[in-house]
Amino acid sequence: QVQLQESGPGLVKPSQTLSLTCTVSGGSISSGDYYWSWIRQPPGKGLEWIGYFYYSGSTYYNPSLKSRVTISVDTSKNQFSLKLSSVTAADTAVYYCARECLHSRWELDYWGQGTLVTVSS
Amino acid sequence: DIQMTQSPSSLSASVGDRVTITCRASQSISSYLNWYQQKPGKAPNLLIYAASSLQSGVPSRFSGSGSRTDFTLTISSLQPEDFATYYCQQSYSTPRTFGQGTKVEIK
Numbered sequence A: 001q002v003q004l005q006e007s008g009p010g011l012v013k014p015s016q017t018l019s020l021t022c023t024v025s026g027g028s029i030s031s032g033d034y035y036w037s038w039i040r041q042p043p044g045k046g047l048e049w050i051g052y053f054y055y056s057g058s059t060y061y062n063p064s065l066k067s068r069v070t071i072s073v074d075t076s077k078n079q080f081s082l083k084l085s086s087v088t089a090a091d092t093a094v095y096y097c098a099r100e101c102l103h104s105r106w107e108l109d110y111w112g113q114g115t116l117v118t119v120s121s
Numbered sequence B: 001d002i003q004m005t006q007s008p009s010s011l012s013a014s015v016g017d018r019v020t021i022t023c024r025a026s027q028s029i030s031s032y033l034n035w036y037q038q039k040p041g042k043a044p045n046l047l048i049y050a051a052s053s054l055q056s057g058v059p060s061r062f063s064g065s066g067s068r069t070d071f072t073l074t075i076s077s078l079q080p081e082d083f084a085t086y087y088c089q090q091s092y093s094t095p096r097t098f099g100q101g102t103k104v105e106i107k
Helices: none
Strands: A003-007 A018-025 A034-041 A048-054 A059-061 A069-074 A079-084 A093-101 A108-111 A115-119 B004-007 B010-013 B019-025 B033-038 B045-049 B062-067 B070-075 B085-090 B102-106
Touching: A003 A093, A003 A108, A018 A034, A018 A093, A018 A115, A034 A069, A034 A108, A048 A069, A048 A079, A048 A093, A059 A069, A079 A093, A108 B045, B004 B085, B010 B019, B019 B033, B019 B085, B019 B102, B033 B062, B045 B062, B070 B085
Parallel strands: B010 B102
Antiparallel strands: A003 A018, A018 A079, A034 A048, A034 A093, A048 A059, A069 A079, A093 A108, A093 A115, B004 B019, B019 B070, B033 B045, B033 B085, B062 B070, B085 B102
Protein backbone atom coordinates (compact mmCIF):
# COMPACT_ATOMS: atom_id res chain seq x y z
CA GLN A 1 0.00 0.00 0.00
CA VAL A 2 1.46 3.33 -1.09
CA GLN A 3 1.62 6.01 1.57
CA LEU A 4 2.74 9.62 1.36
CA GLN A 5 3.56 11.80 4.37
CA GLU A 6 4.29 15.52 4.38
CA SER A 7 6.63 17.09 6.91
CA GLY A 8 8.04 20.52 7.60
CA PRO A 9 7.57 23.69 9.63
CA GLY A 10 4.01 24.73 10.37
CA LEU A 11 4.90 28.40 10.68
CA VAL A 12 6.92 30.50 8.24
CA LYS A 13 7.64 34.21 8.43
CA PRO A 14 6.68 36.52 5.56
CA SER A 15 9.37 36.87 2.86
CA GLN A 16 11.04 33.62 3.92
CA THR A 17 11.08 30.27 2.10
CA LEU A 18 8.57 27.52 2.82
CA SER A 19 10.15 24.07 2.72
CA LEU A 20 8.24 20.79 2.85
CA THR A 21 9.19 17.17 2.28
CA CYS A 22 7.03 14.27 1.19
CA THR A 23 8.19 10.78 2.17
CA VAL A 24 6.88 7.96 0.01
CA SER A 25 6.54 4.41 1.30
CA GLY A 26 5.25 1.29 -0.41
CA GLY A 27 6.53 2.35 -3.81
CA SER A 28 9.57 3.79 -5.53
CA ILE A 29 9.79 7.45 -6.39
CA SER A 30 12.07 6.39 -9.26
CA SER A 31 9.22 4.63 -11.06
CA GLY A 32 8.57 5.97 -14.52
CA ASP A 33 4.83 5.44 -14.07
CA TYR A 34 4.15 8.47 -11.89
CA TYR A 35 4.50 12.21 -11.49
CA TRP A 36 5.07 13.35 -7.90
CA SER A 37 2.91 16.38 -7.21
CA TRP A 38 2.18 19.17 -4.78
CA ILE A 39 -1.28 20.69 -4.30
CA ARG A 40 -2.41 23.27 -1.76
CA GLN A 41 -5.68 24.43 -0.23
CA PRO A 42 -6.08 27.74 1.59
CA PRO A 43 -8.34 27.49 4.66
CA GLY A 44 -11.97 27.19 3.60
CA LYS A 45 -11.12 27.37 -0.10
CA GLY A 46 -10.57 25.09 -3.07
CA LEU A 47 -7.61 23.14 -4.41
CA GLU A 48 -4.69 24.69 -6.28
CA TRP A 49 -2.20 22.55 -8.20
CA ILE A 50 1.40 23.67 -7.61
CA GLY A 51 3.44 21.37 -9.84
CA TYR A 52 5.07 17.99 -10.29
CA PHE A 53 8.40 16.23 -10.61
CA TYR A 54 9.23 13.26 -12.83
CA TYR A 55 12.02 10.80 -11.99
CA SER A 56 13.87 11.76 -15.17
CA GLY A 57 14.41 15.19 -13.66
CA SER A 58 11.75 17.11 -15.55
CA THR A 59 9.42 19.40 -13.67
CA TYR A 60 6.35 21.47 -14.41
CA TYR A 61 5.14 24.32 -12.25
CA ASN A 62 1.92 26.29 -12.20
CA PRO A 63 2.71 29.54 -14.03
CA SER A 64 1.00 31.45 -11.23
CA LEU A 65 3.76 30.28 -8.85
CA LYS A 66 6.56 29.40 -11.23
CA SER A 67 8.95 32.17 -10.26
CA ARG A 68 8.87 31.09 -6.61
CA VAL A 69 8.59 27.26 -6.73
CA THR A 70 11.14 24.48 -6.82
CA ILE A 71 10.30 20.78 -6.61
CA SER A 72 13.19 18.36 -6.18
CA VAL A 73 13.72 14.71 -5.33
CA ASP A 74 16.02 12.64 -3.13
CA THR A 75 15.82 9.13 -4.53
CA SER A 76 18.09 7.73 -1.80
CA LYS A 77 15.47 8.66 0.79
CA ASN A 78 12.45 8.11 -1.49
CA GLN A 79 11.41 11.70 -0.82
CA PHE A 80 10.49 14.75 -2.85
CA SER A 81 10.43 18.32 -1.68
CA LEU A 82 8.75 21.65 -2.23
CA LYS A 83 10.33 25.05 -1.78
CA LEU A 84 8.27 28.22 -2.13
CA SER A 85 10.16 31.47 -1.76
CA SER A 86 9.13 34.97 -0.74
CA VAL A 87 5.99 33.78 1.01
CA THR A 88 3.12 36.03 2.05
CA ALA A 89 -0.05 35.47 4.03
CA ALA A 90 -1.70 34.37 0.77
CA ASP A 91 0.50 31.25 0.86
CA THR A 92 -1.11 30.07 4.10
CA ALA A 93 -2.67 26.73 3.21
CA VAL A 94 -2.79 23.01 3.77
CA TYR A 95 -0.13 21.55 1.49
CA TYR A 96 -0.65 18.07 0.07
CA CYS A 97 1.73 15.81 -1.78
CA ALA A 98 0.19 13.31 -4.17
CA ARG A 99 1.01 10.75 -6.85
CA GLU A 100 -0.22 11.25 -10.41
CA CYS A 101 -0.72 8.03 -12.34
CA LEU A 102 0.74 8.20 -15.86
CA HIS A 103 -0.47 4.82 -17.12
CA SER A 104 -4.11 5.87 -16.82
CA ARG A 105 -5.65 9.33 -17.15
CA TRP A 106 -3.11 11.11 -14.98
CA GLU A 107 -5.36 11.05 -11.94
CA LEU A 108 -4.08 11.76 -8.42
CA ASP A 109 -4.56 8.34 -6.90
CA TYR A 110 -2.70 8.64 -3.60
CA TRP A 111 -2.45 11.71 -1.36
CA GLY A 112 -0.67 12.57 1.84
CA GLN A 113 -2.73 13.67 4.81
CA GLY A 114 -1.72 17.29 4.33
CA THR A 115 0.16 19.75 6.48
CA LEU A 116 -0.97 23.23 7.43
CA VAL A 117 1.56 25.97 6.83
CA THR A 118 0.80 29.37 8.28
CA VAL A 119 2.66 32.46 7.07
CA SER A 120 2.83 34.97 9.88
CA SER A 121 5.37 37.07 11.74
CA ASP B 1 -5.35 27.49 -18.38
CA ILE B 2 -8.44 25.32 -18.65
CA GLN B 3 -11.21 26.59 -16.39
CA MET B 4 -13.38 24.03 -14.61
CA THR B 5 -16.82 25.14 -13.45
CA GLN B 6 -18.94 23.02 -11.14
CA SER B 7 -22.61 23.35 -10.38
CA PRO B 8 -24.18 23.70 -8.00
CA SER B 9 -21.72 25.13 -5.47
CA SER B 10 -23.73 23.47 -2.72
CA LEU B 11 -26.79 21.33 -2.34
CA SER B 12 -28.94 19.88 0.42
CA ALA B 13 -30.15 16.33 0.09
CA SER B 14 -31.56 13.52 2.16
CA VAL B 15 -30.26 10.02 2.71
CA GLY B 16 -31.44 7.88 -0.18
CA ASP B 17 -31.67 10.76 -2.66
CA ARG B 18 -30.12 10.64 -6.11
CA VAL B 19 -27.59 13.44 -6.42
CA THR B 20 -26.05 14.85 -9.59
CA ILE B 21 -23.14 17.28 -9.80
CA THR B 22 -21.99 18.76 -13.08
CA CYS B 23 -18.60 19.98 -14.21
CA ARG B 24 -17.90 21.98 -17.36
CA ALA B 25 -14.50 22.56 -18.93
CA SER B 26 -13.65 25.75 -20.81
CA GLN B 27 -12.34 23.65 -23.72
CA SER B 28 -12.42 20.02 -24.74
CA ILE B 29 -10.53 17.72 -22.37
CA SER B 30 -11.59 14.42 -23.97
CA SER B 31 -12.11 12.07 -21.00
CA TYR B 32 -9.29 13.47 -18.86
CA LEU B 33 -11.64 14.27 -16.01
CA ASN B 34 -11.37 13.05 -12.44
CA TRP B 35 -13.64 13.36 -9.40
CA TYR B 36 -12.52 13.59 -5.77
CA GLN B 37 -14.38 13.52 -2.46
CA GLN B 38 -13.07 15.55 0.46
CA LYS B 39 -14.31 15.34 4.04
CA PRO B 40 -13.46 18.05 6.61
CA GLY B 41 -9.87 17.89 7.78
CA LYS B 42 -8.99 15.11 5.33
CA ALA B 43 -7.16 14.86 2.04
CA PRO B 44 -9.18 14.49 -1.16
CA ASN B 45 -9.93 10.91 -2.14
CA LEU B 46 -10.12 9.76 -5.78
CA LEU B 47 -13.60 8.48 -6.73
CA ILE B 48 -13.74 8.49 -10.53
CA TYR B 49 -10.96 8.77 -13.12
CA ALA B 50 -11.09 9.01 -16.90
CA ALA B 51 -14.59 10.50 -16.58
CA SER B 52 -16.33 7.21 -15.86
CA SER B 53 -13.93 4.66 -14.34
CA LEU B 54 -14.61 3.79 -10.72
CA GLN B 55 -11.51 3.82 -8.53
CA SER B 56 -10.85 0.56 -6.70
CA GLY B 57 -12.66 0.39 -3.36
CA VAL B 58 -15.17 3.12 -4.18
CA PRO B 59 -18.84 2.10 -3.74
CA SER B 60 -20.77 1.43 -6.94
CA ARG B 61 -23.39 4.06 -6.05
CA PHE B 62 -20.87 6.58 -7.44
CA SER B 63 -20.74 6.94 -11.21
CA GLY B 64 -19.36 9.39 -13.71
CA SER B 65 -20.20 10.26 -17.28
CA GLY B 66 -19.43 12.75 -19.99
CA SER B 67 -16.75 13.72 -22.46
CA ARG B 68 -15.16 16.75 -24.10
CA THR B 69 -16.53 19.65 -22.03
CA ASP B 70 -19.49 18.37 -20.01
CA PHE B 71 -19.28 15.85 -17.19
CA THR B 72 -21.49 14.51 -14.43
CA LEU B 73 -20.94 12.80 -11.09
CA THR B 74 -23.95 10.87 -9.82
CA ILE B 75 -24.55 9.35 -6.42
CA SER B 76 -27.45 6.94 -6.95
CA SER B 77 -28.57 6.70 -3.32
CA LEU B 78 -26.95 9.15 -0.93
CA GLN B 79 -25.54 7.62 2.24
CA PRO B 80 -24.64 9.38 5.52
CA GLU B 81 -20.93 9.01 4.78
CA ASP B 82 -21.31 10.80 1.42
CA PHE B 83 -21.85 14.22 2.94
CA ALA B 84 -18.68 15.96 1.82
CA THR B 85 -17.28 18.32 -0.78
CA TYR B 86 -16.71 17.03 -4.31
CA TYR B 87 -14.16 18.38 -6.79
CA CYS B 88 -13.66 17.75 -10.46
CA GLN B 89 -10.17 18.07 -11.96
CA GLN B 90 -8.87 18.07 -15.51
CA SER B 91 -5.68 16.17 -16.27
CA TYR B 92 -5.68 16.93 -20.01
CA SER B 93 -3.09 19.67 -19.81
CA THR B 94 -0.90 21.61 -17.44
CA PRO B 95 -1.46 23.41 -15.23
CA ARG B 96 -3.88 20.90 -13.79
CA THR B 97 -7.00 22.70 -12.61
CA PHE B 98 -9.86 21.90 -10.25
CA GLY B 99 -13.46 22.97 -10.08
CA GLN B 100 -14.42 25.18 -7.17
CA GLY B 101 -16.11 22.32 -5.35
CA THR B 102 -19.67 21.22 -4.56
CA LYS B 103 -20.60 20.84 -0.91
CA VAL B 104 -23.23 18.18 -0.29
CA GLU B 105 -25.07 18.85 2.97
CA ILE B 106 -27.74 17.07 4.95
CA LYS B 107 -31.29 18.27 4.35
